[in-house]
Amino acid sequence: MHDAVEVIMAKRDGHELTDSQIDWVIDAYTKGVVADEQMSALAMAILLRGMRRRETARWTQAMIDSGERMDFSSLGLPTADKHSTGGVGDKITLPLAPIVAACGVAVPQLSGRGLGHTGGTLDKLESIPGWRASLTNAEMMKQLREVGAVICAAGAGLAPADKKLYALRDVTGTVEAIPLIASSIMSKKIAEGTGALVLDVKVGSGAFMKDLGSARDLAETMVSLGKDAGVHTVALLTDMSTPLGNTAGNAIEVRESVEVLSGGGPNDVVELTLALAREMLAAAGVAADPEEALRSGKAMDTWRALITAQDGDPDAPLPEARESEVIRAPASGVLTRLDALSVGLAAWRLGAGRASQGEPVQAGAGVQWHARPGDSVTQGQALFTLHTDEPNRFERASQALSDAFEISSDANLPELSPLIIDRIS
Numbered sequence: 001m002h003d004a005v006e007v008i009m010a011k012r013d014g015h016e017l018t019d020s021q022i023d024w025v026i027d028a029y030t031k032g033v034v035a036d037e038q039m040s041a042l043a044m045a046i047l048l049r050g051m052r053r054r055e056t057a058r059w060t061q062a063m064i065d066s067g068e069r070m071d072f073s074s075l076g077l078p079t080a081d082k083h084s085t086g087g088v089g090d091k092i093t094l095p096l097a098p099i100v101a102a103c104g105v106a107v108p109q110l111s112g113r114g115l116g117h118t119g120g121t122l123d124k125l126e127s128i129p130g131w132r133a134s135l136t137n138a139e140m141m142k143q144l145r146e147v148g149a150v151i152c153a154a155g156a157g158l159a160p161a162d163k164k165l166y167a168l169r170d171v172t173g174t175v176e177a178i179p180l181i182a183s184s185i186m187s188k189k190i191a192e193g194t195g196a197l198v199l200d201v202k203v204g205s206g207a208f209m210k211d212l213g214s215a216r217d218l219a220e221t222m223v224s225l226g227k228d229a230g231v232h233t234v235a236l237l238t239d240m241s242t243p244l245g246n247t248a249g250n251a252i253e254v255r256e257s258v259e260v261l262s263g264g265g266p267n268d269v270v271e272l273t274l275a276l277a278r279e280m281l282a283a284a285g286v287a288a289d290p291e292e293a294l295r296s297g298k299a300m301d302t303w304r305a306l307i308t309a310q311d312g313d314p315d316a317p318l319p320e321a322r323e324s325e326v327i328r329a330p331a332s333g334v335l336t337r338l339d340a341l342s343v344g345l346a347a348w349r350l351g352a353g354r355a356s357q358g359e360p361v362q363a364g365a366g367v368q369w370h371a372r373p374g375d376s377v378t379q380g381q382a383l384f385t386l387h388t389d390e391p392n393r394f395e396r397a398s399q400a401l402s403d404a405f406e407i408s409s410d411a412n413l414p415e416l417s418p419l420i421i422d423r424i425s
Contacts, residue, residue, distance in 0.1 A: 004028070004038040011045035019058050026062035030161045039165065040172045047177035056179040056221060057228045063187035064229075066161035070108070070137065070193035075144055077106040078284035081194040082276055083185055085218070086118035088206040088344035089243035092273050093121045093151060094257035095265075098302035099277045101148030103288035107280075108144060110154040110192050114353045114361070117206070117344030119248065122153055123353075127251035127319055127363035131312030147305045159187040167357075178214070182221040186229070196232040196283035198276055199223070203421060204241030206340020212237070212421070219424045232283045237421040238272060242373055243340040245269040248347040249366015249387065251318040261300045268372075268419055275420055321350075321364030321387035325394045327401060332379045333409040335371045342404030343367055346397040350388040362389050367397070374416055377407060 002024040011017060017025075025042065028034040051059065072079045080100060084090055097107045111133075114120030122133045133153040135143070143150045156163070162184050169175045169184075189197055201219040202209065209215035219235035226233025245266040247256045259265040260273060277290035293299040304314040347353060351362035368385045371377050383405065386397050 004034045004042075008038060008041045008045060011042060011049055014049050016052055017055050022055065022058045023062050026059065026066060026161050030066045030164065036168055039168055040174070043165070043169055043172060043174040043177065043180060046179055047174045051179035053224060056183055057225055059179065060183040060187050060190070060225050061229070063159045063161045063165075063183060064191045067159050067191060068157040069191050070158070072106065072108060072141075072144065072193050072195070075106055075141070077104070077144075077148070078196070078286060079106045079108060079194045080196040080198065080280040080284040081107060081109055081189060081192065082198045082200060082280060083189055084200040085185075085202050085208050087202045087240040087244060088117060088119070088340040088347070089245045089248045089253065090119065090202070091124060091245060091253040091257045092200065092269065092276060094124065094254065095260040095269070095273050095299070095303070096276055097149040097151055098261065098306055099273065099290045099293050099299040100280050101306075102293040102298040102302045103277070103281055103286060103290060104148075105281060105284040105286050106144045107149040108140065108192060108194055109149065109151045110158070110188065111151055112154070113357075117341060117348045117353060118208075119250070119253065119347070119353060121151060123361050124250045124253050125151060125312070127254055128307060128312040128314070129316040131307060131310050133310075135310070143306075143309045147309050148302060149306050150310075151306065152310070154188060154192070158191045162187050178218050178221055181218060182225055186222055186225040190226070190229045190231055194231065196280065197226055198279040198283060199233065199235035200272075200276060201235050201237050202240035203237055204239055204340060206243055206344050207240035216422070216424070223424055234279055234283060235424040236275065236279065237424065239417050239419050239421060240340050241417065242338050243343045243369070244272065246370070246372070247366060247368050248343055249350075249352040249364070250361060251320070251363045252366045252368060252387065255318055258303070261294070261303050263294060271419055319363040321362065321366075322389045323387070323391045323394075325386045325398075326382045327384040327386070327398060329377045329379055329381050329383045329407060331407050331409070332377065333407040334413055335373055335375050335377055335405060336408045336413060337406040338369060338373055339404045342400050343369065346386065346400040346404070349397040349400060350386055350393050351390060364389065367401075374413075
């Protein structure tokens with residue numbers, strides 16, 4: 001039998017935790033036997049002392065075992081899922097799930113809500129009139145059979161230990177611990193029962209991981225956790241120093257996603273969506289061309305079916321904010337920098353995001369940018385359009401954007417970094 005203090009002291013002093021210590025502490029914490037302050041102390045010890053691969057794998061398994069596991073083997077289709085570590089303008093799930101499903105791979109996409117400057121997939125989709133995020137397991141299975149894709153909220157039964165620990169890390173300064181981030185993401189994804197998993201690990205100012213070293217460390221840890229659990233896992237390291245696409249918000253990102261599904265949309269969103277789609281199809285062992293699914297309109301048909309199956313109206317006009325304001329270019333030249341974090345902060349201040357879990361978000365709020373790094377701009381042209389229902393929000397949002405960009409008249413411009421930095425398998 002173990003006790004919490006013994007486990008905390010072992011990690012505090014730099015020892016490896018045994019399998020039985022890990023199994024006991026996760027189970028006891030989920031049941032309320034280990035108190036929040038004790039788990040906080042252990043989380044801090046893990047942040048400072050780290051964990052070995054064996055410990056992290058066991059920790060992840062213990063979190064999976066705290067709840068139910070989903071099983072899609074009865075579908076008769078290969079399954080693949082994607083997880084992004086979150087960024088600004090990251091609407092990739094919206095066009096990606098229908099594209100992959102249109103190619104014959106079932107996509108059970110359990111998604112989350114936004115917190116802080118990174119937008120949540122469910123918040124975006126909830127701007128579609130009628131659409132609902134909560135489905136029962138039976139509804140999920142039916143939709144995967146009939147449509148091929150589902151994007152919904154994770155049920156409370158999946159990795160309940162993670163839900164408790166996640167809220168605790170948020171208020172105790174232990175969010176950054178790589179073993180805890182990796183086990184949090186992977187326990188949910190493995191419990192979700194997908195056969196293949198593609199991770200989009202973001203790097204840069206608008207990402208959770210600001211530098212390449214820590215992003216690579218996180219990606220490698222998650223790939224190894226997936227492999228240890230028998231899930232075919234691959235990760236792409238992608239750039240999040242510049243926001244994705246031309247919009248950050250809820251309804252405005254849905255509009256941009258529909259443009260992609262219609263064969264248009266911003267180049268970077270299309271490039272990343274297709275790269276992730278190819279990875280998901282390859283991981284699921286299906287030889288299909290995701291570009292063909294876009295060109296033929298099959299992906300759009302799947303999108304419409306997905307939205308309709310979850311009580312949304314794909315033809316309903318999307319909500320628009322009551323007020324808008326334009327920020328103009330102060331000079332002519334080439335836009336050399338557009339900072340993702342500043343843009344995310346502005347969208348959040350306009351009402352597109354929330355400061356604490358459970359707060360409402362505005363469907364129509366957000367930021368559009370009319371130029372991307374490498375584009376020429378003319379003094380006085382519209383650089384950003386801000387949208388919100390509450391005009392008193394404009395001032396603080398504009399402040400966030402005041403040094404979000406650089407315009408250069410220099411002919412020797414810096415090279416733009418590639419969108420896809422590396423692949424880890």
